[in-house]
Amino acid sequence: MSRISTAQLAKYLLTGSITHRGCLHARFRMAATNRGFANDARVQRTTPTIPAVPFRKQLKDQNKADKASGNKRKKNVDNQTVPGWELTVGIEIHAQLNTNHKFFSPAATSFQDSPNRHVALFDLAVPGSQPLFQSETLIPAVRAAIALGCDIQTVSRFDRKHYFHWDQPSGYQITQYYHPFARDGRVSLYPRDGIAPADGDRVDIEIERVQLEQDTAKTTAIAGNVHWLDFNRVGVPLIEIITKPQIHHPATAAALVRKVQMLLAAVDACIFGMEAGGLRADVNVSVRRAGGAASPRTPLGTRTEIKNLSSFKAVEDAIIAERDRQIAILEAGGIVEGETRGWSLGSTETRRLRGKEGEVDYRYMPDPDLGPLVIADDLVARLADSMGILPDQEIDDLVGSYGLSTKDAMSLLTLDDGARVQYFYNVLDALEERLGLSHDASPASDQRHAQLAANWCLHELGKLTELSSDLAMTPDGECRVPSIDLAAILAHLHGRDITAKVAKELLWGVFRGEIPSGGVTQAIESNGLWFHELSEGEYADLADRVIQGEDKVLSEFLRFKQGKAKAYPQGKLMFLVGKMMRAGVEQRMDPSSAEKVMRARLESVYLPALEAS
Template sequence: MSRVPTAELRRYLLTGHIRCRDCLRARLPRSPGTTASPSRQTRAFASQNATIASIAPSVSAAPVTPLRKQLKEQAKALKASGTKKKRNADNQTVPGWELTVGIEIHAQLNTARKLFSAAATSFNDIPNSNVALFDVAMPGSQPIFQPETLIPAVRAALALNCAIQPVSRFDRKHYFHWDQPAGYQITQYYEPFARDGRITLYARDGIAPEDGDRVDVGIKQVQMEQDTAKTTAQPGEVHWLDFNRVGVPLIEIITLPQIHHPATAAALVRKVQMLLASVDACVSGMEAGGLRADVNVSVRRTEDVATGKLGTRTEIKNLSSFKAVEDAIIAERDRQIAVLEAGGVVEGETRGWSLGSTGTRRLRGKEGEVDYRYMPDPDLGPVVIGDDLVGHLAASMGVLPDPEIDMLIARYGLSAKDALSLMLLDNGARIQYFYRLLDTLDERLGIDSSAELETRSGHRHALLAVNWCLHELGKLTELSADLGMTPEGECKVPSADLAAILYHLHKREITAKVAKDLLWGVFRGDITSGAVSEAINANDLWFQEISEQDYAALADQAVEGEAKVLGEFLRFKQGKAKAYPQGKLMFLVGKMMRTGPEERMDPASAERVMRSRIEEVYLLALEGSK
């Protein structure tokens, strides 16, 4: 094939010049049949680059609606429609029917280059600025496999307990859509690089109660493949295409159809995201679009289970949150059951799901393997993976999530829920922040971080750190779109500054209210890094606790007129109530805190004094009056 002049390639697609590193950059197109002087071309190119630069920030900085807000809007929409939705926890099974689910998870790999070209995989650059000739199917361009993309892929497969295949090959999957310039996608259908994996889900992972304490789900295969262009819908049925994402390396994780409850399906996707983050294989999680899930759903009557034949499956595409996975499976299960109970037939098809929907919607008839016309890619040779590479990656993976969660529970006294939340938040960066925070706090408190903590009282500062990492930092995200958390575990609130705040709080040198004000000040930049103690001094925020006599006087004031509440404590003392009325106690403590100078009161001290006054004064008085 003769060399095509660059000027002809420019007219073919994007009308851009060829960059070094084998990439194209978008330029302003010329009208057909016209020639422009060099100076006019220069002005046109400068104008186009300015236009792209003005558009790009608005595209990349588009506000991201937090999932919590999306869920609130979904709840409002359901309430307005008059539809009463059954709680997912009570909707895991349907009597007389068995649900079967298989999942396909697509995850963007953490690589600097694309799968078959040297173009960069940066997602924050100007649209259509990281596009190689092969990415947009320029005539004569050839794929060149980038070996470095194999590293995160193998690490992911090892984390999923897969067997790495010594030889794998690429195939072409043919379909036509505007986001796939070549008319086919290069994937590994016949000979993937990893097979026969397994993932274990425990009750703490959020599986359905019907699955018991644990469930094992088999992984059929893990294959490498290309991503497609990013499509952004515009008003008036216009779509913008950003080819920066074309050719970005993905892995597709295909599970066996061994999931039978919607909550377990959501737990599996959540666990996979956590595993990929723990071995640094995935760019980002579902909330950022770096991981997407397709679910295959079928139902059959319980009397048909013995035959082993599954029902007709439908596929729900591109689910982008864990809740969407569970909700979409429930909706599609109920739809299929309704069709079959009405005497109908479930059609094999591809369906879609939108946040806030009460049902799935048909997208197209299901494309089978014959429709895709899979064939070995003639331009790519086999991928050979040596045992030495697999052994090195397996030895360098570090601690996987399950052993780490066990350590957090045993060593620091965390609950399973808190440990799991730390592992999941910020795509694994929040747990790194916690470790940084705890190391600094240990150092300030003079605690040997390598020593084993034997009693729960020794965990108090660790539990304090967990609470602030999860809840207080979480409250900041409700007021700001982003904490700016880095993969290394730092954010707009430096871990050293939060450690200083928690040190003074742990030593009871400041109140919780002052600590929260200091946190907000650090986050906004009102308190410079390393100046927490200076800010406390400058504003005279040190805790000066009231005396025991003052606490007792406030307790007496709070108890006035609460004879009925005191009666509950008397009933417990006389054995007429099974549980201590802790809620009533905290009600009285709350009255104390509201009555007294809150900035000089410690809730724990207030609770201790109130409990003592009730048991040593008021209950004796009540018993004496009777």
């Protein structure tokens, strides 16, 4: 595996002199441990601090409050269109880049340390300090632009965007207004991405530009109209992704932001997703009357911007609320004003923040302290070759080669900022090793072990956090349940060495730390949890015992066999199987085996006897 050091990259940007030695390789995705270039420039990713109240719990609590107050909103699927009106949305997405250093100072990008610990002189705009572009920050930015299908510009330049606020010590933000480093990208969205049904089987959203810019300080409001500033965030590298105004449904807007987050995570460009604060979206919303068959549509209406949306749900809900507000104004004969508006979690209306700024307000100008940024074509080619599989191809592979459902494949890619799918691959590798299987040699039709692994990585693992703490999933796909331990549990379950109930108990034991890593098999042995299944004859004896006295149930099966009932009485069958499970020794019984034997006894013994009588 070849790597490019920071010093080499800096030299490369100036001379293009790095020798091509081959590309990085990844089986499915580039794991966090082998995605960087040199040890001195390797990106160190950390798991974000879990908030005191998890975001999803905030949403649940808000929904309960809305329902109790009678203000429960209709599902968004009912709010995608308004008859006679057309919605138009453009989106600006700000994403924190996965780097060790800030854009223009050597200070570290750390979000876990105490406030104001990682601050250089330039970050505070100390007189005489100068910006020094950190070349390694360019790597994840170029990866992101490639994933978005953009044309990388050989030469781009930095500009100053002037505004005065306490979170920006210099009085301006360094950005790329006139000459961004990437242009003309495209993101394709499909029904599996969650687009509105009206958008059909596919919608392509054009990316107008992707630009580099620095972040501002973090402001924390406390009682007494006091604000605390953390300058650790000043100068943190961002990219701003700006789409063309081509979105016409709120659900599709949310789907685009979700898809962009998946793409950035897949190429290791973005540190955290929306819920962890690593990605924010601003949406520009306008409405106009829809033209009929004989009349053209009116020009686009006045747009308003909704700032700093921090969840996919917020993107959809805020657009719906702002669309409805603008339509109500226009239908009442009013005029929509161009302005910047805000949105709060659980709101039903956007709120005015300020009038809309323009170019004159920001006084954009080329930054005199920074020269042009030169990106050579062979560097772009090298990064493109090393990125691995992008989400759409990976989903197709999970569905086609592993037999997963589209829903499960999407969930694996989106959970834990993309780390859950890496966990799945880790579990699957360990499971196949235990079972003596090779995925490359296994036919796509025989992937029951992969489907079993996906089910447990999603659903059973998810149950662990419903009443307990976080999984603590890391970017390289490990968590409080080590992948080798889950693979051990699933190998025994797949081989019918243990029951599903025992497997779940073992999972809880590993999660709680009661079973040490690597000790699953020993825990089964020491606690006598091996599954010694009943013989077929013992199952048959149980079936005969529980059928006695169930003449009414048997008559239902006979009616179906004689064509007098439209549907097979599956519920009655499972009633009998339940009686079998209760009558026997649970630790020695498998529900599917019990069902198979009960069905056979009914069809070969009891129904023929009823017909003969």
